[in-house]
Amino acid sequence: MKFRSMLAALAVLVLGAAQAQEPIRIGSFLAVTGGAAFLGDPEQKTLELYVERLNAAGGVLGRKLQLIVYDSAGDAEKARTFAKRLIEQDKVDVIVGGSTTGETMAMVPLVEAAGVPFISLAGAVVIVEPVKKWVFKTPHSDRQACERIFVDMKARGATKVALISGAGGFDKSMRAQCLQVAKNHGIEIVADEAYGTGDTDMTAQLTKIKNTPGVQAVLNVGFGQSPAIVTKNHKQLGISQPLYQSHGVASKAFIKLAGDAAEGVRLPAAALLVAETLPDSDPQKKVVLGYKREYEARFKSEISTFGGHAWDGLMLAVEAIRKAGSTDKAKVRDALESIRGFVGIDGVFNMSATDHVGLDISGLRMLEIRKGDWTLVK
Amino acid sequence: MSAQFLQFLLAGLTVGAIYALVALGFSIIYNASQVINFAQGEFVMIGGMCTVWLANAGWPLPAAIAAAVLVAAAVGLALEKLAVEPARGASVVTLIIITIGASILLRGLATIVWDKNIHPLKAFSGEAPIQLGGATLLPQSLWVLGVTVVIVLLLSWFFGRTLLGKALLATSHNRLAAQLVGINVRHVLLASFGLSAALGAVAGILVAPITFTAWDVGVMLGLKGFAAAILGGMGSGPGAVLGGLVLGIVEAMGAGYVSSAYKDAIAFVIILAVLFFLPSGLLGRRSSDRV
Structure with a gap:
């Protein structure tokens, strides 16, 4: 026992x-x-x-x-x-x-x-x-990215925004979110253009935006190479309103693709991309x-x-x-x-x-x- | 308003010229073999990717372009020799399926030989937009349009004045008769694949500075080129060019004046309409004379 x-x-x-x-x-x-x-x-x-x-x-x-x-x-x-x-x-x-x-x-x-x-x-x-x-x-979430962009637009005095977006899942979801929260931030969407996933030229859509009266900023919601083409077309057409991109293109590859046209483009992204330049007081820096x-x-x-x-x-x-x-x-x-x-x-x-x-x-x-x-x- | 119209027109012409080059590739192979070569878009991809790859390796641009066209032509010849010719006796549908398989294989190989990233290519002569009556045009668009015109002229000379070109035409009209008068139709088929591949590669290289290039660009460009070929009349050279330009302009105008969301739909609805009411396309041979 x-x-x-x-x-x-x-x-x-x-x-x-x-x-x-x-x-x-x-x-x-x-x-x-x-x-x-x-x-x-x-x-x-x-x-x-x-x-x-x-x-x-x-x-x-x-x-x-x-x-x-x-x-x-x-x-x-x-x-x-x-x-x-x-x-x-x-x-x-x-x-x-x-x-x-x-x-x-x-x-x-x-x-x-x-x-x-x-x-x-x-x-x-x-x-x-x-x-x-x-x-x-x-x-x-994509909604927060929209909000961040709108906050920055407003700070620059832009309230009339032209939206151009792709046909992918990411694009569509974020476009819907942006349209939904725009009003809360006092932003008016005055143009809402779209392009296809494999499209090679967006000058037609951007020309329409260029000729829409009152546009103060352009927001492109997209993924992959299309936003780079939009950026190039934006420069080609000489559109003077600032261009915003989504966090979907927050990588060096985007800058490489869009080349000189990317100059001055703004987008929301995680602190990671600018780790070195964060102020030391930033809690995330370390x-x-x-x-x-x-x-x-x-x-x-x-x-x-x-x-x-x-x-x-x-x-x-x-x-x-x-x-x-x-x-x-x-x-x-x-x-x-x-x-x-x-x-x-x-x-x-x-x-x-x-x-x-x-x-x-x-x-x-x-x-x-x-x-x-x-x-x-x- | 007219400046806006001009902008749409220029955008449409540039894209349309590329569609036209791809459509010509479809037509040439179709004429020689009745086969619709669904790997045509992959030649476009190979042209662009190979040029980028060689240019990044330090080759001067003209040399990289020439080499890329040769590589694509070689791939075209290899495709005919290794995949299409062994299946000589098979039905046209079988051959078409073989080309679909080849396109998947080529895309897969491209991701292994190169990579899955999207690549830019430097514009041939700067990126400063040219002002034109209130519209803007990239210098690269002039390259696209100019080279397309030159290629169309060269092709019409080739088919009208050279023995091989005439042999190709003869084969397309009547394969058996061509064989009886001593034309080696196997060589004609081989030549048609090489020529189409080279054409596709040229399109891919011209368009790369505007739209970038990647392992999968051939899918959409191939599809649009196919649509342009159908629109113009499969097998007709002038039809392919016309079809490409019409498709490009309709897309741009549709996006500009109607709705950018339905841009692709507009193009494909037109093609459906053509297939319903004008089954042989705008400039195609009426199919009734073939039994």
Whole structure:
């Protein structure tokens, strides 16, 4: 009898030790290849780099982190399959991923049903509005980008705005958001033009805008090469009203494509792009600069704001697990919702039961392109 | 108002000239083989991407352009030799499907050989816009229009005055008869692929400074070029040029005067109308004379 109970005690000990050794599983699915690879690639690199670093520093709650990444190629159907696998087969503790809104929305029902904390890296406002119990996200929403732009226009005295947008999902969502919030900011949209995804020339639309009376600023909502063509056409036609672009083109590639025409273009973007020029008093400076240096030293490639979303997602998850003191899913979710004053790459996060992004528009910096580089608009 | 009209017209002509060059490529291969070569857009992509790649490697622009056209022509010849010719006896539909497969393969190869990024190409002679009656025009647009005119003239000389050109024409009229008078139709087919590829590449290079280039630009330009060829009458050289210009101008005017959101729809509705009421296109041969 004594021997038996000792054996049982031993078994409990061994099992307990095994439990302690069990890694914390972080699941992810990203658009690493395909059309949205420019999102998924830096996101994957960031997750890998920082899981490695966290493990080197002893892991979280004394347990190692294990990263499981699948490539969804930006396909919502694949994202759904992988989400299922992450939840049922890999039994992950938390999911950080979803490069695009389509992928994210495809798996929302799954995580809601299974009750797994999920931090999305995609932009559209529909992900967190209405609030879903288990779903959070890191980037600013397109509505906030619109608001940031309108605030800057107003500061320059421009209230009559011509809108030109593409036909993609991002373009359409942001256009709708801009139209919706314009009035709140005292902005009047006096022209609303569109172009197709593969279009090679937008001078016709811009000529129409040029001839619309009263236009004080032009806003282009778009993705990929089209905004660069709009920028070039804007210069070709000699339109004197300032041109604003969305955060969708906040990368050096845009400046390279648009060339001289990009001079003077303004757009909202995360602090990451101007890390070096931030004032020392900026609460984000240390975090942002640290991430930029580590990423660039490791991958020898230029930083992108999209990788920053992944940094925020991972670190928020880690922070929540630390706060919860376990990987109990309900506790982690509650901890996520109660995160306040967390300084990340996209801004300072203040989550709440009604706000699962937790960012205000101050995290979005207004940048102007001068001499082929970003400058912070004061 | 007239300045606005002129601006739309210039925009339409520039884009239309590119559509015309792509459409000519479709027509030449169609004439030689009755095949609609859906890899035509990929020749456009290869021209642009190859030029950018060589220019970035330090080649002078004219040399990069010449080499890119040759590379595209070589790819065209290889496509005919390796994919179309082995399937010689197959039906036209099979051959068309082969070209669709080839286009997917070429796009995939481009992402491996080059990359998935979008690339700019320096304009041939500056980017300072030219003022023209209240409208503006980029110097590159003049290059597009000028080179298109030269190519159309060269092609009409080629088909009207040279033996190979006449052989191509003869094959398009009656393959069997052409064979009977001693024309090697296999060589004609090969030549048609090389020529179309070179034409597509020229279009891709001319347009790259205006619209940039990337591994997937061929899809949309190929589609529009195909639409232009249908509009003008598949197989007709002047029809291809006319179709391209009409399509470009209609798109620009549609975007300018009607609604920019329905720009592509306007173009495709016109094409549907042409197919319903004028099935052989504006300048195509009436199909009734073919049995």
